[in-house]
Amino acid sequence: MNSTALPAASLTTQPLDGGMGERIVLSGAWRNTSLPPVLGAVDELGQRAGGQRLELDFTDVDQIDTSGAWVLKQMMVSAADRGCEVRTRGMTPAMKELIGALPDRLEAVRASAGAKRTLFQRLFEPIGRTVYDFWEDSISAMNILGAAVRGAQLKFGRHSGLSPAAVVNQMDNMGVRAVPIIMLMSFLIGAIIAQQGAFQLRYFGAEIFVVDLVGILQLREVGVLLTAIMIAGRSGSAITAEIGSMKMREEVDALLVMGLNPVGVLIFPRLAALAVVLPLLTIVANFAALFGAAVVAFTYSGITFEVFLTRLHQAVAFSTIIAGMVKAPFMALVIGVVAAVEGLKVGGSAESLGKQVTASVVKSIFVVILMDGLFAMFYASIGF
């Protein structure tokens, strides 16, 4: 009974009495697992012109399934097409029924090959497509921002929409649970910057300025940037995956027909939570990084905590902190909106979900960095 013990399919040919054609004696199990050895012989038979008569002898066939029946049926049909007279012998009723149930030929449907494109089209079409995609993404981002502000209900003109429980729940997921990893990462970054800074500044005997270096760099740029990148990877991907799988299973459509605004119900709480949580996480990150820097400054350069704090107080103006923190809510919105746009683009397949999650993380990290650059240019030109 074990499929490994099946006798392999085989065939032998004999000339028919009178030399008018051939008899093919089939034997063994013509099942999908035991079929491969005989396929070569079947092909060869098919290519041979053959005589006027073909007789298939099924007497020694143990078992047959659709694949075996199909191969044999093809043999018979092509012989009949060549004008051969086909006969069979020794078929059980079940075999007869199986072979009879198969269609003579399949309507093979081939995807029509697309019209040939010129070099010009091939060169510029992707560019045009990218531009259009970008335009559509921007439109739907605006759509999402607008709809998020409008709230959950589409009907009855009720604008309340904001459900505090959902927002708080999201804040817990995206914020509170991210604290340990953000703290650890920032601590290490602060320590690394301080260590390298201290080594370089030592040449000038200006090790104390490592405090200025770390303080300004962390508070203005690195703190918010790294936190945003971390959150883009951690929560942006989650938002895309959640919304995408809801889209896939028609849950988004269900919301729509209930008269609810999916953007208001699904996206707004996440956007609001992100906008609150990212600045808070940035503050946490800044503290952790400064602490890491202080520890390193003490170990490598003997700068005590007291000296560190005093120097920090002199080096960092309040505006430095503001310059960093102002960026956080903007970055939060960008991450949330990009994640939502990508999530709503998910189609019917699991594969598209994976693709969109990847796109979401890549795009939001890119936009976050781009935005940081724009802010830097803006600050420089207004002298902030």
Add this chain to the structure above:
Amino acid sequence: MDMQKGTPQDHEIVLSVEDLTVGFGSKVILDQLSLDVRRGEILGFVGASGTGKSVLMRTVLRLLPRRSGTIRILGQDYDQLSEAERTALDMRLGVLFQHGALFSSLTVKENIQLPMREYLDLPQKLMDELAHLKIALTGLAPDAADKYPSELSGGMIKRAALARALALDPDLVFLDEPTSGLDPIGAAEFDELIAQLRDTLGLTVYMVTHDLDSLFSVCDRIAVLGKKRVLVEGTVEDMLAFDDPWVQSYFRGKRARSIVRTEDARP
């Protein structure tokens, strides 16, 4: 689906479940359930919604853990098999899940070819032909071959899932509500198709269904799940004679009566 020469042994048991107990947490779904399925038959499995028909099927397929009991499929106890023997056994089972469970990132044709690719050593051309053959046999239009599951209608998903279940020409197929969501004509065709496949391929079919028409027209035997076990198994006549309020209202209800009457009216 062996078509051995000579008459198939009567009443050879291809699936036997003994004293099966399954539960989730403190909730027991199946309690000491026993069931036999014979070679070459179409067994219809009915029961109220939520009684555990899908759970039983999933347990038999080892997708859910069981608390006690033995399950023998095609004469073999899965727990006592080696890795290679398990694979050989898996190849001989086909499953149509309640919701299709087609791979969403593959076309219908690729879905059907997936088990073939994994298990069989056939040339690509023959596999293509076989996939198209299964598509034709299950009554799908040829152009469905290159469609993705999200582009199919509910009934087409059922057919595609059946085509995939039949990809390896299994001995035993499990169908979970194959005709739900089909129009009555489509459902009748589907029933006929299953009966035809049973006759030609020698399949044994385990079919969970709520469709009274299927029960009356193609099922050789019917088993009823209730009170955490198989309440009764047998032919339609046995069902009609069985004294249990649920079974009575199921097989003698308004919807059933009209079918029984038309069946009786036939010569």
